[in-house]
Amino acid sequence: YASHGGFIVSSWEIVPYLFLGLVAGASAPLFLRLLRASETIFARLPLPFALRLALGGLVVGAISVALPEVWGNGSSVISDMLHNNWDAHTVALLLVAKLLATAATVGSGAVGGVFTPTLFVGAAMGLLFEQGYHTLWPQMVFDARPYALVGMGSFLAATTHAPLMAIIMLFEMTLDYDIVLPLMLACVTAYYTATSLDTTSVYSEALKQRLGRTPPQSPALRGCIADVLKPHPQTIARAAPLVDIARAFARSQNLHLYVTDADDRFEGTISLMDIKDFFEEPYPSTLVTAFDLMHGELPLLTPQMSLNAAAMSFLSVLTMLSWHCPC
Template sequence: MKRPWSRPYSLVRLLRARLWLAALFGPGALQGMLLYAGLVGFVGGLGAFGFTRLINVFAHLLTGQSGDLVHTARGFDWQHRLLVPVLGSFAAGVVMTLGMRLAHGRSSPDFMEAIVLKDGIIAPRPVLVRCTSSLLSIASGGSMGREGPMVQLSAMLASWVGRLVRMPTPRRRLLVACGVAAGIASAYKAPIAGSLFVAEIVLGSIAMESFGPLVFAAVIATLTNRQLLHLTQLPESTPLYAFAGVSLHSNWETIPYILLGLCAGGLAPFFLRLLRLSSAFFQSLGLPTALRLAAGGVVVGTISIRHPEVWGNGQSVVTSLLHESWAYDALFITLICKLLATAATVGSGAVGGVFTPTLFVGATLGLLFEKCYHLLFPGLLLDPRAYALVGMGCFLAATTHAPLMAIIMLFEMTLDYDLVLPLMLGCVTAYYTAYGIDRRSIYTEQVEQKRAAQRNRMRAVCVADILETAPSAVFETAVFLEVAKIFARTQQNHLYVIDEARRLRGIISLTDIREYLNDPELAQLVYAYDIVNERFPVVTPEMSLPDAARQFTKVAGERLPVINSPTTRTLVGSISKTDLLLTLAHDGAAGD
């Protein structure tokens, strides 16, 4: 007897649309990953914008003014210059202490740890506590960058999105990495550099499976931030350091840029050692968190009595260096004071970044180099701004051991192509010089610690680690209408066919049902076992990831079924090609 196949018009139309999309884009989850990366970029851009506005709010509460912190400090008497950093740092320490108690003892979040070891999961409460503490430290004149908490906030929001949509672990890790790229892009309006930072330093791979979503998130975050600045009628500087272009007056001028790279590369390891020594010193004091941060504030406040330029991340001072003429002694004293203030702020345990202070040191170093070189060769026509900018890139490349990221970041900050050639020479020279002196970068300890643990884990990684349970399946006796309905309500392009004992019989692809959509007479006679493809590659939970990758080469599909063993063939789940490639690219880079 024939079974009814009414061929509902809406169901047929939906299945035809899915067939058309599958033929147009091909099977795969990477295209969908771009959509989630864009969502993370949008959310990260919102978070970064909100954090920046909150800094002004907290600054007004602590100082009575909002805006540039250096300008605020210059307007204070010496008592306020001393007390504001101390009280703000103490309050930041109190927030850290009480907040971590409210977080029920959860450890401090780390986006690198979340990406490498913790399956892309970042608890929101500790992040919010640290961001609030950072707001107090930054708003009270702490000598550090705001990019650190902005990145943590964006990464936390990305982790929340990944958990909300129940994303598999490899894709959730990539989503957190997209959040990091979005945070850096929002802080510096440098989407390419933000993507390269994550690829070079965090992931250790520029494989397109991961780099494409990073770029997508960074660009969306930059556009979101720019649009919010426009809507709120706030001043927007695009690029970050905008001024009339600089140019090389002679090809011989490349020589001093190489020498500048040597100087920056030689000094960068000592800057990093200063930060480590400062951290060790403050830890050795054995003070409670609030008093330890307040001690760092005492150092900053004391220095700022005579030199208020040490307040904040130094961005406004860098702008002044690029547009105004500074004397030798003022440059040198400001450099020393900023080094000490940054070491005290970071070493005391305040939550913040060191990117912008690093750029400050590089700019000052570049200007000092230009003045010394001009004394030796007074006949040469040198542009001080160019040496300040190249110095920024050189010192950044030397401290991070990421010269490509440093070159691109400085280009995006200025959009001056004439700087690219000297930047390339100087940054590469600085990197090799610093690496020859000390192989540790500012992130080496974090990255190596986490990747060492990951290499141990990778020795045992197999299909079971990326297995997704409860795959879309249908019994072999199912009628065609039931098969069509399952395809219509899921996003899978393959449906697994099982018997009553859940043994895998084969698969039905979306394209296999095409010919029955327009033939109701034939569809009434079709069961699942009539259209099943029994010659389809399978994997087992114990199979290694490289072996599973070889199985994917046998079929043009996004997923493979996982069976318990070749003999019983019980269906236990499925694996995604996207998750497999992301795991191999990410974990394989860590093991190199």
Template sequence: MSAWAKLPVVVWVRRQFAPNTLQITLLLACIVGLLGALATVAFREALSGLQFLLAGHRSGMVELAQNLNWWQRLLLPTAGGLIAGLILQYATLWVPKKGADDYMEAIAIGTGVLSLRQTLVKSLSSLCSVASGASIGREGPMVQLAAMFASLVGRILAFPPERLRLLVACGATAGITSAYNAPIAGALFISEIVYGSISTATLGPLVVASVIANIVIRQFLGYEAVYQMPRFDFVSGWEVFFYVGLGMLAGVLAPLFLRLLDTAKERFGALPVPLFVRLALGGLVVGVLSLQVPQVWGNGYSVVNSILHTHWAWQALAMVLVFKVLATASSAGSGAVGGVFTPTLFVGAALGSLYGLAMNALAPATASVASSYAVVGMGAFLAATTYAPLMSILMIFEMTLSYQVVLPLMLACVTAYLTAQTLRADSVYAKSLRRNRVAGRWLSMTGEGSAMRLSSLAVDNDAIVSAADHSEIIGERFIATGYRNLVVRAPDGRLAGMLDAANWWKRQATGKPELWTEAITPCKALDGEMTLVGALRAVGTMHADWVPVTDGEGKWLGVVSLPGLIEIVTEERGRE
């Protein structure tokens, strides 16, 4: 137990409210939502202040680039990348690694621990990159900061890994909501992308954190659409086919965009130079591209608004689109800390506007104005890169506050998602969420010599229920624990199978909750004689919080979790 957990006020809170109850979870979700919003506001102000020091005014990055001389456009991104790289390379040497590398890993398979000092170092590096013109989004460090404060709160209260992960998810939700002023999409981002399903047990705390964060942001920044959407009208019913075509186009090009990002990371990573040199080279590429197209600087908010409200020649749009893609690949590929979410919206807007101009040229009596296709293109390209069509639809709706765009947006997003998924199995976040690769990374640290047996690690806890339990008990257990699955034992004590939270809530919606046992999925228990290494391999490929363990004769031993096994590995390595 940490020293924080022994403080009198913390002890009093833990005595008054059991930390495994829904009430304390929702209360902490409120606190995490507040802290997450304040963290994003602080990052915004720090970024604005740094830009003021560089330019003498608080305008956007594109305006800053346009006001600089050619040599300054080359120097600033290069110098920013160099400083950001030096921070990453040397500051992290002085900061001990503790916890997951990013919030997605901490939520999906980690123990929920995010390092305070590591996060601050990476945020400082990102601040230098973004303020100097790197073609990445500021949302990445914002969300990481919000998730880190949530992890800190949970660690102070000595939460177990499963509850800590849920709290980190609430923090990440608050960060996304604050970054885009999109409370609904913020909650769905974590549910649909990180958790992989929308569960009542997790969605409630996420929504609470999102609402609190949005209220705080309104107090500081006001409430208005991120993108001011012009009037959207259907010219003809036949136009729906044009939006289907736009979705298919986005679905084809998005995998190419992701492949370019992967290739850039591989090429930069293969360079036999230090990290700070790679980031400086990435900044230099952005500087060279900005000599011709200064609009490649920054995340592109101002350029997208310009595309929505002014007429662009198709040649200018095509050039901005190509150069922005190259700049984003250079910034992200070199290792700059930041997100590609906002640049993805930029690419979608430019692609949709070009498509709209083409449709107006081919069928002027049927097609809407190019700005209508631009905003739909944003959602379609986002859905085709994240593989989260529902989140993409709601994100664009909340960012534009235009209800008229919803119908064509739904059609294009689903079409783009289905098209992209047939061409590429992995989304833009796949590497952060791929469980077996993460487990493999931990396996490489342990070696094959570990003699610890799984039977000594199995425990009986609140992840175990009986097939004879009433449905209300199961529901309360899912809500109280936040687990993604429960392990079910038959009345005779043997293993009955696993119960997935999403499937169980779907069963409740049928109106026959007493038949919840029909949602149990048969599973094979792990052998108690497995070594720790073998257990990591087996559990790392499962999409479950808890996995049953039996001996060679099928006798019940208990359950284990991947975060718990990773925590044991970490402790073993710390003693070596």
């Protein structure tokens, strides 16, 4: 979005940007409650999911017949707001319509998202705030478009609880250094105001709902390890040299080899990636053995263990490996 400057006409204009942050921060929890209320209303309807989607589309379609600007994510309308003069009545009408359309979309479960509608609401809020402030003190404000941009950033910071992201994103949109000071002030004010009223953000609420649902058990995870256990895995002696390990990988075409002792008892595993670095050298070492390369700290699984328990054991190993990964 192109910026036309004029963010700070006088030092006193810091004050309205501060109040804009307060308004955005107080409005964000109401916006999130509207979305949650819409989800609750649609969930209580005795309709299958497909019909709930159709009902949400019907509501959005009925609104867009009278106000086609609410259709889509609203980016084109935001751009028009920033390049043309809009009267307060039209902006307020579009704001209410966009809120209803977004609530119907999110509540019905349709794919749409709330990121760009959040920018739309913030831009409209900034324009309305500027026009109201201009009515009270006409000598303090000269251009409404800076307030639309700062309104976008502050409302985004308030709904996502990510003020730094909002500041960087709006700066990248405008590439105007003049926006940084009022944007930082409004975004930080909006963030602290919103978090003091409601600790949930637009994404944390959705994540909480997903984690709160107990997913049905996958058919692939039903049963025990004995049902999927493959007999006679590819093994290699602990004293086997590097060349024998490479030949075993080439012969078996597996990604892992199982290291055993003289009594054929399991001691650890070797991954194909463990030997890759050795063969990048011009003269691979002849002193390295399977015992030097194997990984012995692995979860102990039994044939009677359920597949779900085994999956959780592997998940703990992946977590441990990622924690110790030097990259």
